[in-house]
Amino acid sequence: MTEPTGRRERKKAQTRQALADAALELFLDRGYDQVGVKDVADAADVSVTTLFKHFPGKEALVFDEEGDLETALVAAVRDRPAGRSIPHALREHLLLAGTRLAVKAADPRFAAFTQMIQDTPALRDYARRMWTRHEAALALAIATEVGAPEDDVTCAALARFALEARVLFRRHADPRRAAEEAFALLEPGWAARYPGH
DSSP: OOOOOSHHHHHHHHHHHHHHHHHHHHHHHHOGGGOOHHHHHHHHTSOHHHHHHHOSSHHHHHTTTHHHHHHHHHHHHHTOOTTOOHHHHHHHHHHHHHHHHHHHHTSHHHHHHHHHHHHOHHHHHHHHHHHHHHHHHHHHHHHHHHTOOTTOHHHHHHHHHHHHHHHHHHHSSSHHHHHHHHHHHHHHHHHHHSTTO
């Protein structure tokens, strides 16, 4: 998470983190469906009203870094080095995120967390909806960068490809090679459509 600056923002971030930590602990110990939002609020020593000020619903407690993921995706496009194409920037961002994920995967709690998501239909559905929201934000960032209309299908297609391709990279024995080969298919067409981007 990005570091909040003011005292009030730090306090809000601490409360949010306490809620996310309490939720994860309870969900992993008891099971997602056996824990209510009141249980989480009580464990974090806050009211249910406070919980809902920080998280729109129970599922969001599991995906507490959702906003940071989206911000990082958009930044990968917007803040890329001069001369780096958008597909190249997305490829590198996804590979770096995959490396971080591999490090986390060594933690048994993370494996349990991942399994909980796979075993809980509400969480699987939320994760899919979350990625769809990221796709819209990413497509808009790409369109903004190239000066295309907000609903440009090429920008939306690149955003969709990038978000879906990450699954392929992670399953491949050599994720870097898989990413390079997959994005190599896009580069010529992208460069022809949006030179310099």
